Every structure is written in C-alpha cells, then in structure tokens.
Amino acid sequence: MAQRYVVRYGSTRQIGEFAAKGPPDFARGAQVIVRSPRGTEWGEVLCEATDRTKEYLGRNDPSGKVIREATPDDERTRETLWHREQEIFQGCRRLAGQYAAGMQLVDVEQLFGGEKVIVYYVSEARIDFRELVKALAREFQARIEMRQIGIRDEAKLLADYGDCGKPVCCNTHLTEMPPVSMKMAKVQKASLDPNKISGRCGRLKCCLRYEYDTYEAYRRELPKVGKMVITKQGQGKVLAQEILAQKLLVSFEDNRRLMIDAADVITVIGGQPHDGKSKASPADHDHDSEE
Numbered sequence: 001m002a003q004r005y006v007v008r009y010g011s012t013r014q015i016g017e018f019a020a021k022g023p024p025d026f027a028r029g030a031q032v033i034v035r036s037p038r039g040t041e042w043g044e045v046l047c048e049a050t051d052r053t054k055e056y057l058g059r060n061d062p063s064g065k066v067i068r069e070a071t072p073d074d075e076r077t078r079e080t081l082w083h084r085e086q087e088i089f090q091g092c093r094r095l096a097g098q099y100a101a102g103m104q105l106v107d108v109e110q111l112f113g114g115e116k117v118i119v120y121y122v123s124e125a126r127i128d129f130r131e132l133v134k135a136l137a138r139e140f141q142a143r144i145e146m147r148q149i150g151i152r153d154e155a156k157l158l159a160d161y162g163d164c165g166k167p168v169c170c171n172t173h174l175t176e177m178p179p180v181s182m183k184m185a186k187v188q189k190a191s192l193d194p195n196k197i198s199g200r201c202g203r204l205k206c207c208l209r210y211e212y213d214t215y216e217a218y219r220r221e222l223p224k225v226g227k228m229v230i231t232k233q234g235q236g237k238v239l240a241q242e243i244l245a246q247k248l249l250v251s252f253e254d255n256r257r258l259m260i261d262a263a264d265v266i267t268v269i270g271g272q273p274h275d276g277k278s279k280a281s282p283a284d285h286d287h288d289s290e291e
Helices: 051-057 072-099 130-140 151-158 182-187 212-219
Strands: 003-009 014-020 031-036 039-048 064-069 104-110 117-122 144-148 228-231 234-242 247-252 257-261 265-270
Touching: 003 031, 014 031, 014 051, 039 064, 072 104, 072 117, 072 130, 104 151, 117 130, 117 151, 130 144, 182 212, 228 247
Parallel strands: 014 064, 117 144
Antiparallel strands: 003 014, 003 039, 031 039, 031 064, 104 117, 228 234, 228 265, 234 247, 247 257
8 A cells, every 4th residue: 555645845835645656764854856736846755644634634535656765867957947937037038028027927836746836926817928938938848827816925936034933834834825903913912013913015014814713713702802891800891801811800890890700700791881770781792803
C-alpha cells in the first residue's frame, strides 16, 4: 500500500497530499520531486498524511505522487531554473510596457519539469495579454500562463516575516485566507491603529481571525455593555467586559465601580431603567447582533 505525505510545493506554497510507493520513508523537511496537477515540481514533506490532515486539507483525493527524493543534480537544476526565472521576469517587465500597460508584475515561476512558466501579476483593470504571451513564448521558447492575483496573494508570494517575528502565515500554514473584519479587532480589544493591525499585504492581519470564534463564544456569556444587572454586590450598570477573564466592570447605584466575576450576576434587567418599571428577566444571551 502506498504511503501518503502532506507536501508543500510551488511558489505559492500550496499544500496537498501525495502518494509515494515503497521505501524510503520521507522525514519531515525532506526535499522531494513530485508530480502535481500542474506538472513536475519541487516540494517539501511536512508530515505523513492522516485522517486529521485530510480533514484540514478539505479533500480526500491525493494531489499527485512523490517521484523521488531530491538529488544533488536536482539541486543544480533548481539553481539553473531560478536564474532562468530572473531572466524571464526581466523580459516580461520589458515587454509588458509594450504589450500590457497597467499590469504590475509580481513574480515568475517555472515548473521544475519545464512544462510551463507562470507569470503572476496584479491589475485593477482587465488586460488583454495575448500579444504579451506570444512575445514571451517566442523569446523564451516556453509555454506561458498568465495568472492574475490579489493583494493578499502578492504577500503570499513575496512577504517574509510578520510583526510577530515569525514567517507570515499566508506563506506557511494557511491553505486559504479567510475574510477579516474590523469587528474582530474590536472584540479582541486590539489596537485600531491600521499600522498596527495590518499585515504585509496592507490588509487586516489574518491572525485576528484565529481567536475570534472563542472571543465571540465567551462574549455571548456576558451581559452586554449598558445593561442593568442585579449582582451579589447590588444593582448596577455594565460599563465594560473582560471577555477572556469572564469579568465585568459595573457601576453601582452608590457610585462604586467594581470588577466582578460574571458568576456574581444574578439576573439581567435590560438597559437604563425608565421610571423604575423595567422588568427583571433571565440573563439574555441574544445581544450579539452583527455590526
């Protein structure tokens, strides 16, 4: 039975499951040559494939197969291809000004097997690059594929380290980049300074998404700011929430301000009472409407 591995491959650092027949067993970090849906590529083994990795990748079918472990000859070929990519990049930049004005060239990738060259670019407008493809194919004698990408994909290709000091998430473990909203930063009480919560792509950092679901679940267990509550210490108004600590800052009727445990809340009355006629109700957990 073929052994299966999770392999990272390509300039865009795609992750897939690859089958390998027979020995040797590949250790984490092994450099391998693989056959992917795109062609023959250079890859890096991340781990053995399991049911858990299948769930993470979101598919059951393998992406391809591991052909062999990379050899010194493969290393030399890879170096040669890197120099060729630089040559094609400069040629594409030169020809783009003539045939595809408005196209911002990002990167060039030549597959290890030489099947094709992929040109990654960013553009705000639709570009007819047919003449550019013909010119590149003539000059470099290669099959050219143009691929338009977004600003976050550009960071995935070019960025190195984030503010945390670690390699950027989009260039390591993320298989897709989920949407991130300012609400996620607000709930986690992160700085709202765009310079501090923006990643290398200029958009909100992906890591704001990681703990958001936990913060939301914990927040739903707390009375909303502005609610009147009856607690073991008396009646007061919620001024602030400490979500992870499950505590509330409450202003009491005698002008005390105390940080109390959420467990000390006996019941939630509602908003600011009017004429003393507000009715007590069970703690309401439905106050988290979308902003």
